[in-house]
Amino acid sequence: MEVERVQAVASSILSKGAIPAEYIRPQQEQPSVTTYRGLVPKIPSVDLADADHEGLVRAVADASREWGLFQVVNHGIPAEVIAELQRVGKEFFELPTEEKEKYARPPGAQSLEGYGTRLQKNLDGKKSWVDHLFHKIWPPSSIDYRFWPANPPAYREANEEYAKHIQKVADKLFGCLSLGLGLEEDAMKKAVGGDDLQYNLKINYYPPCPRPDLALGVLPHTDLSALTLLVPNEVPGLQVLKDGKWIDAEYIPNALIVHIGDQVEILSNGEYRSVLHRTTVNKEKARMSWPVFLEPPMEWVVGPLPQLLANQEGKDHASGEPPKYKTKKFKDYMYCKLNKLPQ
Template sequence: MEVERVQAIASSLPSPGAIPAEYIRPEQERPSLTTYCGPVLEVPAVDLGDVDLEGLVRKVADASREWGMFQVVNHGIPAEVIAELQRVGREFFELPAEEKEKYARPPGSRSLEGYGTQLQKDLDGKKSWVDHLFHKIWPPSSVDYRFWPANPPAYRVANKEYANHMRRVADKLFRCLSLGLGLEEDALKNAVGGEDLQYNLKINFYPPCPCPDLTLGVLPHTDLSALTVLVPNEIPGLQVLKDGKWIDVEYVPNALIIHIGDQVEILSNGEYRSVLHRTTVNKEKARMSWPVFLEPPMEWVVGPLPQLLANQEGKDHASGEPPKYKTEKFKDYMYCKLNKLPQ
């Protein structure tokens, strides 16, 4: 059965054109009615190049507890590397439909890799205004080049270069988050797979939408990853839920947006918060984003770290509590999450 892509729907709508009913959200979810418009609240920005490690750790930990999201500048990834990543991704989505379909996610595949439209099951049958390309970029043993476009020709080189830089950023983030919990600096990274940690790149493409106030690019959700490291383009659209309000995330050139994911919330026993976020769309321009989801291997078991829990012999962590989350294989957590089943 032929899959209906949002990009094709957007290009075929009569101007001004109404969007199909399955993309229209209920009033209580529409961005025009639910976006916060009060005094400015800004997602914390952190200088990842700060030589004051203690101060850096405190800023990262505070943002992860209070927001579940922060932006990092001076992260060490050259601007030209990010620009090339964006260029080749944009050019892929400018290709004819039949060229993009060569990389389509196979029907019935348990993997999320490939060109696609819908990832999560929607219990109401609603759809999101977004297409995507999803594939692993690290470690090399996990990479399946069937889903890496050969066109544009520079696509693979650009993604390999970005992956090499991304690993250093990820290591520093995990180090800061571990130290912020009073743990050894390698505790969190080791708890999500160590050197077997999976780096999954997703390119989100949100076509221009004639009725942006009626739909969403991605519905409210938390990421099932440990961390998500996201590159946006200059078109705003990412929103985060803070104190019950949907707040626009300001675009900061060359910054990376960091999301705390479910696995770090579980490992920290709730001290760090997996952030609820969503995306809006634009009437005139295509919005794009390049998140990398840092995830454990499928068979990896994740649960609250014992050294953070109460009644542990020799434990000196002041806020130790009983476990708030169950321990399970990542693949089982992922299956329940994507199929809207209770954990």
């Protein structure tokens, strides 16, 4: 069974001030070279409790068009629920490697769920400075508890409680995205699976790295999800590409970071942007994040929404255009994305 052992590597070499060559990015990708240090616009922050609903819709839609990423505050998830999610996740990653490997993805499994799995092909032979756990948290019919750690004992309760709250946030965001395109409020959620929408949690653990100027936690990518709702810890590391510049995301306590994913870009026919982002690492502290990827069921067909396209009778959307994306099953899109094949 092959499992990434980044944490063990980090522990053994941290004091030496060097890292193996397979973790060193080419110069044109190194954070010390490519991170923008000048004055840049701040990543948008949206107050989900804003009483001005039209203003809220406009803020979400504008951020999704211009950035593809924004932070939400006053989202309604209690601070103690987020803190408990973080506590049990951190405790799991502090366990011995052999304990964590009990939850590794079985060889040959079709599902991506499990500990330490590599989700994408790495074509250049380089490695990312990250360890992770991946499993579904909603709907209940999709959950495989084999991949939910029994240790710490409160892990299941913390994740189930978080799953209840994150759905309400997702529904509000989908509604704003729909209204921002001049559609019915439920249009976007229906188009990505409705009540069958899959909520996939991935806990990322980035150990301290002796040369954070040379390595990356996660390479530049867009998410194949519809939306990604992410809880970070206090260690910065998320960067987004804006106008050709890699910009650091500010840490806002108890905020959620919202990524527009590929499926929403497709549904909106390119009006909303799937954001290109990456993760840097820290020399002194471990960085962690808890993204939840909202994805259609595997057999679900996704394509540009007909209401947004040109030549649609009854269309009231002023910028209707020909489709810019193919319509296909989500599983086929995922296969091409993970294997770096043309779409």
